[in-house]
Amino acid sequence: MCLGLSAPSPPSTVLLSFALLLSFLLAGGPVSAWRPWPQNGQMNVTDYAFGDSKKYEGSSEFVKLRYHMGPVLTTKITVHTIWYGKWDRSQKKIIREFINSISATNSPHPSVAGWWRTVQLYTDQTGANISKTVRLGEEKNDRLYSHGKSLTRLSIQSVIKSAITARTRPLPINPRSGLYLLLTAEDVYVQDFCTSVCGFHYFTFPSLVGYTLPYAWVGNSAKLCPGQCAYPFAVPAYIPNLKPFKSPNGDVGVDGMISVIGHEMAELTTNPLANAWYAGQDPSFPVEIADLCEGIYGTGGGGSYTGQVLDARDGATYNMNGIRRRFLVQWLWSHVLNYCTGPNALDH
Template identity: 80%
Template sequence: MGEVFVRSSLVPVLLILTVLPLFLSITPSIAWRPWPNHYNSSDLQFGGSKKYEGSSEFVHLKYHMGPVLTANITVHTIWYGTWQKPQKKIIREFINSMSAVDSKRPSVSGWWKIVQLYTDQTGSNISRNVHLGAEKNDRFYSHGKSLTRLSIQSVIKSAISSSTNPLPINPGSGLYLLLTSDDVYVQDFCGQVCGFHYFTFPSIVGYTLPYAWIGNSAKQCPGVCAYPFAVPDYIPGLKPFKSPNGDVGVDGMISVIGHEIAELATNPLVNAWYAGQDPSFPVEIADLCEGIYGTGGGGSYTGQLLDGHDGATYNMNGIRRRFLVQWVWNHVVNYCSGPNALDQ
C-alpha cells in the first residue's frame, strides 16, 4: 500500500498530460520518477497560471471512516544494515522539521500543515506533532541482505521483541520506519518500488502496527529512486541536480520518507483516506502527486524548484537543512499543493 512506484520507460509528455486526469479516475496511481525537460530558476519566475497542479474533477478522494493519526505521532526508526552518522542526521532532521515552528519558508512544517487538514470521523485533525521516538540499530543484518515483503515484518518483530533495548509497542500513534542501507536488496526494489507502507500482521509480529519501508538506492538504482539527484544511464546528456545535503542516496530517500509518512498518517490501516474502489490497492494523498515538487509540475516536469547559492536543488527548508519533497493532495481545494507554491 502507498507504494512509491518506478517507471521503466519514457512516455511522451503530451500524452501524459492528456490522459493523466482520466488515468487517475480509473486505476490506482502508478507513481513514478518523472524525467524533466525544464531547468529550475532560483527566483521562481513562471509565466502563466499553473495553480491547479495535478487537479482533476475525476479524482474522488474519499474518507472511508477508518482511523487517522490524531494523537502526537512518534516515529520509531529501524536502521537496517550499515549507516553512517551523517546519513542518520539528515533523516532525523527531516522528521523533526515536520513540527518545527521557526523554519525558513518554504518549510517542511508548511508541507506537513497540508497533511494536517485531514480529519477522522469526529472531525479531529491529524496531529501537528511529529517527533522521533526510540530507534533500533540492526547493523548485523539479522535477516540477511535480501528481504521479502513479509520478512520486513519479521525485522520489525525482532526490533520490538529484542532482549536489549526493544522498540516500544505503540499501535495508536506510533509509526515504524524501516530504512535499509544501500547494500540491502528488498523485493521489488528498483524494479517496481522505492518504498511502501502497510501494517504488520498479528500472526507475524503479534500486533497491528503501521509501518513503512524505504531503501537507500545509492548503489542499486540511484537514477530511479534518487532522481533527480541521479539520472538513468539510458538518457544521454541529462544532468542530475546537486543534492542539498551532499548524499545522493539519502537525499533521494527523503521525498519517499515524506510520501510514506503522509500516507501513514492519513491511511494507517488502509481504511481511511484514499481514492479508487479497491482498498487493497488504494490511491493515497501522496500517490496523486508523485513527481510534482513545485508550481507547474506534472507530466515530465518536476515544477518550479529552488536553487541554492551552492548550486543545490531543493523546495523546502528544514530546521537547518534543505530538502526536496514531493507535494501531497489537498482535499480542501482538490489539487496537489506544497509550501513552495507560487500562489501562496
C-alpha cells in the same frame, strides 16, 4: 478501534488476521508503493490525475479522494526508526533532521512544517485532524543484517518483530500513535526494489508480529538504482542528456530517500490501516494523497518536470527548509483545494 493485540486472539480475530495475510499475499503486498522516476512513456498516476491542467498542479474532475471511515493518526505521532544494515552517522543525521523539521514551525519559509500542514487538513470521523506534532522516538540498529541482505515484503514484518521483541532495548509497542520506519542500507535488496518500488507502507499482522502496527519501508538506492529511486539527483539511463540536480545535503542516496520518506509518512498517517483516505474502489490498490502528486515538487510540475524549485548558493536544488537543512520533497494532495500543493507554491 483497537489497533493492537496483547492477549490471545479470539477465533474471529484469528480468521480476520488470516484473511488479511491471505489478501496481502494475493494482492502482492503493501497498499502503497512509490517510485519517483519518469515512467519511460508509460501512463502513471500523474498522467491520469493531471490531464492537461496548467493552472493547478493535479486538479482534475477524475480525482475522487474519499474518506472510508477508518482511523488516522490524530495523537502526537512518534516515529520509531529501525536502521537495517550499516549507516554512517552523517546519513542518520540528515534523516533525523528531516523528521524533526516536520514540527519545527520556526523554520524559514518555505518549510517542511508548511508542507505537513496539508497532511493536517485530513480528519477522522470525529473531525479530529491529523497531529501537527511528529517526534523521533526510540531507535533500533540492526548492523549485522539479522534477516539477511535480501528481504521479502513479509520478512520486513519479521525485522519489525525482532525490533520490538529484542532482549536489549526493544522498541516500544505503540499501535495508536506510533509510526515504525524501517530504513535499509544501500547494500540491502528488498522485493521489487528498483523495478517498481522505492518505498511502501502497510501494517503488521498480529499473526506474524503480535500487533497491528503501521509501518513504512524505504531503501537507500545509492548502489542499486540511484537513477530510479534517487531521481532527480540521479537520472535513469534511458533519458539522454538530462542533467541531475545537485543534492542539498551532499548524499544522493539519502537525499533521494527523504522525499520517499515524506511520501510514505504522509500516506501512513492518513491511511494507516488501508481504510481511511484514498481514491479508487479497491483498498488493496488505493491511490493515496502522495500518489496523486507523484513527481511534483513545485508550481507547474507534472510528468517528468519537477516544477518551479529553488537553487541554493552552492547550486543545490531544494523546495523547502528544515531546522538547519534544505530538502527536496514532493507535494501532497489537498482535499480542500482539490489539487496538489506545497509550501513553495507560487500562488500562495
